[in-house]
Amino acid sequence: SSGKIAIHESEPINVRQKLLQFISIGFDHVAPLGWDHLLFIVGMALSTFLLKRLLLLVTAFTVAHTLTLGMAMYGLIEMPANFVEPVIAFSISYVAIENIFGNQSIMRKSLIVFLFGLIHGLGFASMLKNFDMEPDSFLVTLIGFNVGVELAQIAIVICVLLTVLINKKIFPNHYRQVLIIPVSVIISIIGFWWGIERVIG
Template identity: 35%
Template sequence: MLNEFRVYLELGFRHIADLAGYDHILFVVALAIPFGIRDWRRLAVLVTAFTLGHSLTLALATMRLVSVSSNVVETLIPATILFTALDAYTSATPQRPENPATVKRYGIALLFGLVHGLGFSSYLRALLGDEESIALPLLAFNVGLEMGQLVILSIVLTIGAALVPAILQRRRWVQILVGVTGGLALMLLVQRLRAWS
């Protein structure tokens, strides 16, 4: 049982950290764009909203209680990245927690988490095959995903702290991250839309 947990935990971590399937990495980076290392608590709340969303649809879709076309999900994922990157561009610093714009951002992270959970579920369902008991693999895979997210966020915040303001102005750092995440998301979106035809 412990061995099974470890296997699926590692699979979850590897799935989100896989550079070949970098769309989920891009989304986590896009979430972190407007935040500095001092804002880690606010970012943690934002990531928790994303986690709640993808945990829900990961569970529902893996248990086959919800089914959405993989073409639709794979197209929506880069759209969520592009939207999140562009939204981050509008604010180089996060708003105050009581500001409605921040509440809006948490709602968007939750909503987009639902989409990403559907993407995670396709991979997990393929791993599980016809296995009857999925509760433990589902939990372990989700914990692995969260560990991967935290590692990605830590890297982004640490690099940002090292560069801003010693080398780059905060606004320039935000512009670079928006350009990279938004540009790659747009490229993915175009590729996936073309696959429909």
């Protein structure tokens, strides 16, 4: 079909090859290609250095975007890109601003991340629909793509957590002023700018 990226070849690709192919595509869509999703994850990970809280946030985001990605790919839910894309951008700005000013409970923060994750899942689906997927390998490609997204997310979270912990070790009383706040300010400005661009564009 026109406008779509063909992924089939003259020889049928086996399940393992297809899975690995879409794990790579899913990973690349977050890091390094998906700057909006990447910055959201960075902003989310900057919000806490406590592993249990971070796992809760990551789980909330994962469950949410997996849910809407699957539903959108099976045609159960659809939202226009001119709604989804600006909301994704503003979600980046919101989580970053919360890092600067917010002091909400972890449950409230997890709920917010979950709600934004639902929208990010629709963004993932919009990208995945650009591929001309064969019906007999639809589920494999969907699973592979999602696994790739999760691997990228885990890699980003680990990098952010290590950076925060190192800064906390070096600047135990000022790590927020040295790292969290400046980076969050930059992320919030970028997210807001992208949001405005997507609204007026």
